[in-house]
Amino acid sequence: MNNRLAINGGPKTISKNFDWPVFSESEVYAVSEVVKSGKWGNPDCSDLVKEFENEFAAYCGTKYALTCVNGSVALRLALIASGVRPGDEVIIPPYTFIATTSIVLEANCVPVFVDIDPGTYNIDPVKIEAAITRRTKAIIPVHFAGQACDMDRIMEIAEKHNLKVIEDACHGHWAEYKGKKLGSIGDAGCFSFQSSKNLTCGEGGMVITNDEVLYDMMNSLRNVGRVKGGQWYEHHYLGCNYRMTQLQVALLSTQMKNLPEQTRKRHENGTYLNSLLSDIKGIKPLVRGVGETLHSYHIYIFRYNKAEFNNLPKAEFAKMLAAEGVPSFMGYPQPLYKQPLFQKKNFMCYAIPDYVDYTKVSCPVTEKACYEEAVWILQHGMLGPKEDMDKFAEAILKIQKAVTT
């Protein structure tokens, strides 16, 4: 066996293509039918959009589902419609995509960063309680990587302090917490259909809710402030055009047929990979068992300890792993609050109070995850046979051997 690392010109441990999205002639047919119909948009010919929303709500077990242009806007609609006011504080984790916080600033609200749990990388409920002030109005828990947050505890805290809960389920399509679909537990749940996500049509978003008042308001904000039963040129709220097209829905409803099977596959592969990586010194899978009955593994994350790899920095290790053919990288290089947006308060026209200062924020668990520990394997790498997982583990062992001997 040739043990020369692929990064140094040796053979790759696994050399197959991990394609995403996965599609067939069915998608081509569905889209071409919409093209031929001439009914491309929404809402004037919104039959397909409405049908898909109903289907999605039924899958999630909620009363309502509302499509929109992307996951960021899904979060924006849910937050604004939930009735926040300028200066209100919204609790979010710093280990997430920018949109979870940018939509808070765009609502003239203050993002309050609460550190993640070192085992699960999800927002830490104990630290949520400590961050609540009289200005706190909402929590946006992110089901990071597709693993459910500790929703029982988060809902308990929210109830006690009268806070809205908007679930960022942009990694969590079809995933579950104690048998309930992610996104269906809080006041609203938000999904993204952007290219990398587990259900995609290139770009797109969805909000689900059981709350009729919230739904009606989000529907109005999505549709330039029009209201149910109102006239075409009658605008009640400060909305925008955030509507999805029928072409996108044609792709989504076809892709949706594969989602349960793909999710089951990722969940199985993830669980199996956990067992393999637990046996490697210096590698720890994230902790499971906080209620996630189905994990969508939008990302498979493991924790790297350089002490067992001859002090090889994480970024170097991640490059070697990718070179071995594992669809992986080092993930977020820094916590969200380290972005110039926050450090320099480049908030432009948004009215964020002067007392807010992000240069003093410190979330040590997130910092460790970003700088030292977290390595990501992407979701399309988790759709193959079990043997792929064996290869991923083998690649890590190959690197360990090469750098320690």
Ligand SMILES: *Cc1c(COP(=O)(O)O)cnc(C)c1O
């Ligand atoms: C992708 C993503 C979003 C935003 O979705 P877009 O469709 O890209 O706007 C929000 N939150 C998280 C955690 C995401 O990964």
